[in-house]
Amino acid sequence: MNIDDGRILANTGAMLAEGRFEFEGEDAATLTFPPNALVAVRPIEVTGTTEISLVGNARKDADGFWSADWQLHEITFQANIPSLTRLLTPSSFSADRRSARLQFQAQDGGLAWVALGTVYPREPDEHPLLGYASNVVVEVERTPDGLRFVVEAFAESLKRGEAAAPPLRIRVSFFLTLSTMALGGRLWAVNHQIADLSGDSAPPGPLGQVLTLDENRGLPYFEGVLDLGPNQPDHFRGSWVFARLFPMSLQIKAERAPTRLSSGCYKTLSNAGPDLSLRNVGLESWKEMLGNREEAELTQTGSGIGYLQGVTGPSAGEAGPHMQQITTLRTRLQRFEDGLKVWLSGELGEIEQRESTRLPLGPEFSVDFLVPNAFFFARGMAFGDMHRERKRKLESGETEQ
Numbered sequence: 001m002n003i004d005d006g007r008i009l010a011n012t013g014a015m016l017a018e019g020r021f022e023f024e025g026e027d028a029a030t031l032t033f034p035p036n037a038l039v040a041v042r043p044i045e046v047t048g049t050t051e052i053s054l055v056g057n058a059r060k061d062a063d064g065f066w067s068a069d070w071q072l073h074e075i076t077f078q079a080n081i082p083s084l085t086r087l088l089t090p091s092s093f094s095a096d097r098r099s100a101r102l103q104f105q106a107q108d109g110g111l112a113w114v115a116l117g118t119v120y121p122r123e124p125d126e127h128p129l130l131g132y133a134s135n136v137v138v139e140v141e142r143t144p145d146g147l148r149f150v151v152e153a154f155a156e157s158l159k160r161g162e163a164a165a166p167p168l169r170i171r172v173s174f175f176l177t178l179s180t181m182a183l184g185g186r187l188w189a190v191n192h193q194i195a196d197l198s199g200d201s202a203p204p205g206p207l208g209q210v211l212t213l214d215e216n217r218g219l220p221y222f223e224g225v226l227d228l229g230p231n232q233p234d235h236f237r238g239s240w241v242f243a244r245l246f247p248m249s250l251q252i253k254a255e256r257a258p259t260r261l262s263s264g265c266y267k268t269l270s271n272a273g274p275d276l277s278l279r280n281v282g283l284e285s286w287k288e289m290l291g292n293r294e295e296a297e298l299t300q301t302g303s304g305i306g307y308l309q310g311v312t313g314p315s316a317g318e319a320g321p322h323m324q325q326i327t328t329l330r331t332r333l334q335r336f337e338d339g340l341k342v343w344l345s346g347e348l349g350e351i352e353q354r355e356s357t358r359l360p361l362g363p364e365f366s367v368d369f370l371v372p373n374a375f376f377f378a379r380g381m382a383f384g385d386m387h388r389e390r391k392r393k394l395e396s397g398e399t400e401q
Contacts, residue, residue, distance in 0.1 A: 002179060002205070002208070002262075002263055002264045003179055003182060003183055003205075003207055003208050003211070003213065003263060003264030003265055004064055004179075004204070004205030004206065004207045004208050004264055005177070005179040005180075006177070006179040006180040006181075006182060006183030006184070006207070007038070007058075007060070007066050007177075007180050007183075008065055008066060008180065008183050008184050008377065008378050009040055009055070009065070009066050009067070009068060010061070010063075010065035010066065010067060010377045010382075010387070010390065011067070011382075011387060012040070012042055012380050013042065013184065013377065013378060013379050013380015013381065014040035014041060014042035014051070014053075014380065015040070015041045015042070015176055015180045015181065015183075015184045015186065016038045016039070016040055016041075016055075016058060016066055016068075016180065017038060017039045017040075017041060017174040017175055017176045017177075017180065018038065018039070018174065018175050019038070019039035019149075019172065019173050019174025019175060020033075020037070020039070020054075020172070020173060020174075021033070021039075021054045021073045021170065021171075021172050022170070022171040022172075022173075023116075023168055023169070023170055023171075024168070024169040024171070025166055025167055025168035025169060026166040026168075027129060027158075027165060027166060027168055028168065030117070031073070031116055031117055031129075032072075032117065032120050032122075033054070033056075033072070034054070034055075034056020034057060034069060034072055034120060035056060035057060036056060036057050036058050036059070037054055037055065037056050037058065037072075038054075038055060038058040038068065039052065039053070039054060039055075039172065039174035040052070040053045040054070040055050040068070040071065041084070041174065041176065042380065043083040043084045043085045043186065044083065045083065045085070045246070045247055046247050046284065047079070048079060048082060048083045048086065049076060049077050049078060049079065049081075049083055050076070050077045050081075050083045050084045050087075051074065051075075051076045051077075052074070052075045052076070052077075052151060052172055052174075053071035053072075053073060053074040053075070054071060054072050054073040054074075055068035055069055055070070055071050055072070056068065056069045056072060056120070057069045061394055061399075062206070062394055062397075062399045063206050063207075063374070063390070063393070063394065063399040064205055064206035064207035064374075065207075065374075065377055065378075069119070070118075070119045071118065071119070072116075072117065072118060072119055072120045073115070073116045073117065073118070074113075074114070074115045074116075074118065075112050075113070075114055075133070075151065075153055075170060075172065076112060076113040076115075077111070077112050077136070078110055078111055078112060078113060078132075080104065080106060080110065080111055081104050081111055081112065081136060081138075084186075085186065087102065087138065088100070088140065088147075092140075093140075093142075097142065098141065098142050099139070099140065099141050099142070100138075100139070100140045101137065101138070101139050101140075102137070102138045102139075103135075103136070103137045103138075104135070104136045104137075104138075105134065105135050105136075106134055106135075107134065110132050110134075111132070111133050111134060111135070111136045111153075112132065112133040112136050112153050112155075113131075113132060114129065114130065114131050114132065114133055114153065114155045114158065114168075114170065115128060115129070115130050116128060116129040116130075116168075116170075117129055126160075127160040127161040128160070129158050129159070129160060129165055129168070130158065130159055130160075131155050131156075131157045131158035131159055131165070132155065132157045133153035133154055133155040133156075133170070134154060134155075134156050134157070135153065135154040136151070136152070136153045136154075137150075137151070137152045137153075138150075138151050139151075139152075145177055145178060146175060146176050146177040146178045146180070146181065147175070147176050147181070148173075148174075148175045149172075149173065149174050149175070149176070150171065150172070150173045151171070151172045151173075152169070152170065152171050152172075153169075153170045153172075154167065154168075154169050154170075155167060155168050155169075155170060179263075179264075181218065182213060182215075182218040182263075182265055183207065183211075183213070183218065183378050184218065184378055184379070185213075185217070185218040185219065185220075185378065185379060186218065187216060187217045187218045204260070204264060205264075206399065207264070207374060207378075208260075208264040210338075210372045210373075210374045211372065211374050211375060211378065212240075212258060212260075212266050213264075213265050213266060214242070214258075214265065214266060214267070215261060215263065215265040215266060215267045218265075219242065219243065219244055219245075220242075220243050220245070220371075220375055221240050221241070221242055221243075221255060221258050221266060221268070222240065222241050222243055222369035222370060222371060223239065223240055223369060223370060224239075224240065224241045224342075224367060224368050224369025224370065225237075225238075225239060225241070225254075225366075225367065225368060225369075226238075226241050226252055226253070226254040226276065226365075226366075226367040227365060227366050227367070228254075228274055228276075228308070228361040228362060228365045229348075229361050229362045229363065229364060229365060231359040231360065231361050232254075232274065232361055233273075235273075236254055236273030236274060237254055238254045238255045238256040238257070239256075239257060240254075240255040240256065240257055240258060240268075241253065241254060241255060241367060241369050242254075242255045242268070243369070245282055245283055245379075246282045246283070247282050247283050247284035247285075248279070248280060248281075248282045248284055248285055249277070249278060249279050249280075249281065249282050250277075250278045250281045250282050251275060251276065251277045251278070252275070252276045252278075252344075252367055253273055253274070253275050253276070253312075254273055254274070255268050256268055272311075272312050273312065274308055274309065274310045274311075274312065274361060275308070275309045275312050276306070276308050276309075276365070276367070277306050277307055277308075277309065278305065278306035278326070278329065278344070279304060279305060279306050280300070280305070281306075281329070281331055281344070283376075283379065283381045284381075286333060286340070286342075286383075287381065287383045289331070289333060290333055290335065290383060290384060291383075291384075292384050292385070293384075294334065294335045295332070295333060295334045295335070296332070296333045297330070297331065297332045297333075298330070298331045299328075299329070299330050299331075300328070300329045300330075300331075301327065301328050301329075302327070303325065305325075305326040305327070305328075305329045305346075306325075306326045306329065307323050307324060307325050307326060308323070308324045308326065308348055308361060308362070308365070309321045309322070309323055310322035310323070310324065310351070310358065310360075310361055311358070321353070322351050322353050322358055323351070323352045323353065324348040324349055324350065324351055324352065324360060324361060324362065325348070325349040325352070326346050326347070326348060326349075327346070327347050327348065327349050328346045328347040329344065329345075329346040330343075330344070330345050330346060331343070331344055332344075335384065336370075338370075338372060338373060339370045339371050339372040339373050339375075340370070340371045340373075340376070341368070341369075341370050341371075342367075342368065342369055342370075342371060343366070343367075343368045344366065344367045344368070345364070345365065345366040345367075346364070346365060346366075347362065347363055347364055347365075348360070348361060348362030348363050348364075348365060373386060373390075377390070
C-alpha cells in the first residue's frame with residue numbers, strides 16, 4: 001500500500017471509496033446509478049458535519065488526484081450527528097476495538113439531509129427526492145487495510161418537487177483504505193493499532209514527490225525553519241517543521257529531516273521540543289486573508305494570540321510546560337506556482353511557570369515554510385485560481401503520471 005494509491009477528489013477534498021448506495025421503498029426502482037461510480041466521503045470540519053455521496057465517472061488524473069461528475073445521491077449528517085472525525089473515538093468501539101455501532105433517532109427527522117437523483121439525466125417533469133432522515137445507524141469495522149462502513153438511514157419526510165413521496169430506506173456501504181485516509185489527513189487515532197502502510201519500495205509517484213505526510217495521522221512536514229531565539233537548544237532545531245493545521249488554528253514544531261518509508265509516508269525521531277500554538281491562523285483564515293490576491297499580511301497584538309509550550313513530551317510532566325504567551329504576531333502570505341509561502345514572526349512574553357530554572361525562549365521568534373498546492377487539494381482547501389490552474393496544467397500535459 002502506498003500514499004499514491006490514495007484517492008482524493010481534487011475539487012472538494014472528499015475521500016473516494018469503493019462502495020454503493022442501495023434503496024428500499026416504492027421509489028427505489030426510479031433511482032439510477034452512474035458508470036464508474038465511487039462513494040465520496042467528506043467530513044466538513046467547519047460545520048462538524050459529514051457528506052456521503054455517490055459520484056460517477058471517477059478517474060485518476062495525471063497529478064495523482066481524482067476527478068468525477070457531480071454527486072448523484074447524497075446523505076449529509078446534520079449537527080445532531082458528529083462528523084466522522086469526531087464520531088470515531090476509542091470509546092465508540094467494542095471491547096476488542098474492532099467494531100462500532102452507533103444509532104441516532106429524532107422525531108423531527110432532522111438527523112440527515114437526503115438528496116437523491118439530483119443531476120443524472122432524467123425526464124423534464126421528473127424531480128429529485130429531497131428530505132430528511134429520522135433514524136440513522138452507523139456501523140464500522142476495522143481491518144488491517146482500513147475501515148469498512150455501513151450507513152443506514154430511514155427517510156420519512158421526502159418530496160418530489162412539491163409532492164410528498166413515500167418513505168425510503170437508504171443503505172450506503174463503503175471501504176476507506178489507509179492510504180486514502182492518510183492522503184486526506186483522516187488516519188483516525190482508533191486505527192493506529194492496526195495501521196500498516198508498509199509496502200514494496202517504489203519510486204514516489206506524483207503525490208509522493210510533493211507531499212511529506214506523517215505515517216500515523218497524515219499530518220504534514222513542511223520544509224522550513226522555526227527559530228525561537230538564542231536559548232533554543234541546537235537539538236531542537238531543524239530544516240523542517242511539523243504542523244497541525246486546522247481551519248482557524250496552527251501548531252508548529254521544529255523537526256529534523258523526516259525519513260521516507262516504502263508507503264510514501266514519513267517518520268522522524270521523537271522530538272519533544274518546543275511547540276508553538278497559534279489561534280486565528282489556519283487554513284480558513286489564510287483563505288480569507290488572501291481571497292484572490294497573491295499576497296496578504298496580518299498583524300496581531302495583545303492577548304489570546306497563542307502561546308509557546310517550551311517543554312513537551314514526558315519532560316512536561318516533570319519540569320512543567322514552561323508556557324510563554326505570544327504578545328505580537330505578524331503573518332505574511334505569498335502565493336507561488338508550487339505553493340503558498342508562510343512567514344510568521346512575533347514576540348514572546350515571560351515564562352508563566354513559577355520557580356523555573358530554564359531560560360526563556362525568544363523574546364523574538366520566526367518561522368517560514370512552504371505549503372505545496374497538493375496539500376490544499378488533499379484537504380479540500382484550494383483557493384483563488386488553484387483549480388483553474390490545475391485544470392490548465394492537466395490539459396497542457398505539464399503534469400505527468
